[in-house]
Amino acid sequence: AAGVIQSPRHLIKEKRETATLKCYPIPRHDTVYWYQQGPGQDPQFLISFYEKMQSDKGSIPDRFSAQQFSDYHSELNMSSLELGDSALYFCASSLEESRFGYTFGSGTRLTVV
């Protein structure tokens, strides 16, 4: 079965640079979520989109923005990167009306040097 695809798998950026992470949800899933997981930390919810509109917002820094496109894929844009942004970034997708759980991707490991 198709899973949630994230790209790239690994990314190394320097401080103050920008980064763009991509997420391709499971086909027919209409909702996308972004999570950040720092070293030794639990996943923290950043933001979600339903039908290309922002739905819920968590602890997403103002330097980050995201959007969902007409084909339902989503991109997380991160600017003015800081060392503390080094983390695993997970994308998950689901059907909005379903409580049967989210499917997470394998994540993008961002390292800021």
Add this chain to the structure above:
Amino acid sequence: DAKTTQPNSMESNEEEPVHLPCNHSTISGTDYIHWYRQLPSQGPEYVIHGLTSNVNNRMASLAIAEDRKSSTLILHRATLRDAAVYYCILYSGGGADGLTFGKGTHLIIQP
């Protein structure tokens, strides 16, 4: 979302049942109890969810106390591949709300 409390870590032997507890004394009537697990270097994985009745699926069973203030995830026969961090999450929002991950239980499986 209401808060959950889980042990920091638990240890079990391979091929034995594992009971992972979760306390959620402030659960509301509309909160579903969800369990996810995260294997090393992987994204979280849905395990099971329930509202009031006990639930079974191919991965695990979920036993919910009658007053719903606690629940237990049961792995009937643990394998080394079950070693992961297990998260108990209360979810009451609409389908597009983010899940709030708290401090899960690190399950260690001994061969």
